[in-house]
Amino acid sequence: MADFSKAKIVKLEFNSKYQRLFNRNSGTCGIKAGHVILKKGEEIEEHSTNDKEEALVVLKGKGRLVINKKENLDFEDSAVLYVPPETIHNVKNIGKGILEYIFITSNAKQKL
Numbered sequence: 001m002a003d004f005s006k007a008k009i010v011k012l013e014f015n016s017k018y019q020r021l022f023n024r025n026s027g028t029c030g031i032k033a034g035h036v037i038l039k040k041g042e043e044i045e046e047h048s049t050n051d052k053e054e055a056l057v058v059l060k061g062k063g064r065l066v067i068n069k070k071e072n073l074d075f076e077d078s079a080v081l082y083v084p085p086e087t088i089h090n091v092k093n094i095g096k097g098i099l100e101y102i103f104i105t106s107n108a109k110q111k112l
Contacts, residue, residue: 017042021102033104038063038093046090052105054083059102062095084108 010021012035020026021033032052036044038061046066056065058079065073065081068088075081076095083089085108093099 031104031106033102036091036099036101036103038091038099040093040096040098042099043090043092046088049083049085049087049089049105051085051108053085053108054103054105056081056083056091057102057104059100061093061097061099061101063099063101064092064094066090066092 006027008022008027010026013019014037017037019035021035022028023032024030038044046069058075058077058081060077062074062076065075065083066089067073067083073081074094091099091101
């Protein structure tokens with residue numbers, strides 16, 4: 001069983017599209033986090049936050065957050081994005097190089 005009482009450090013890896021950083025199995029109470037690297041033109045694919053809220057911390061590149069197939073939010077490095085619970089969304093790399101970001105999800109106490 002994971003130990004929720006200890007601080008942790010995870011080194012970022014740069015050799016894959018996706019790296020799980022934290023989840024319940026690694027010793028967090030409710031947050032999940034991952035490191036994502038998308039090549040030019042790649043996307044995550046549409047998915048829902050369900051009962052979680054999500055933050056994206058953009059480290060490098062230029063991207064587009066597509067919300068419910070209707071709203072496009074373009075962003076660049078050094079941005080932080082918020083996605084509310086129950087939101088269908090996708091992240092696309094629209095830049096000339098890689099798009100790199102960290103996502104963090106947490107259980108939302110209230111649904112919208």
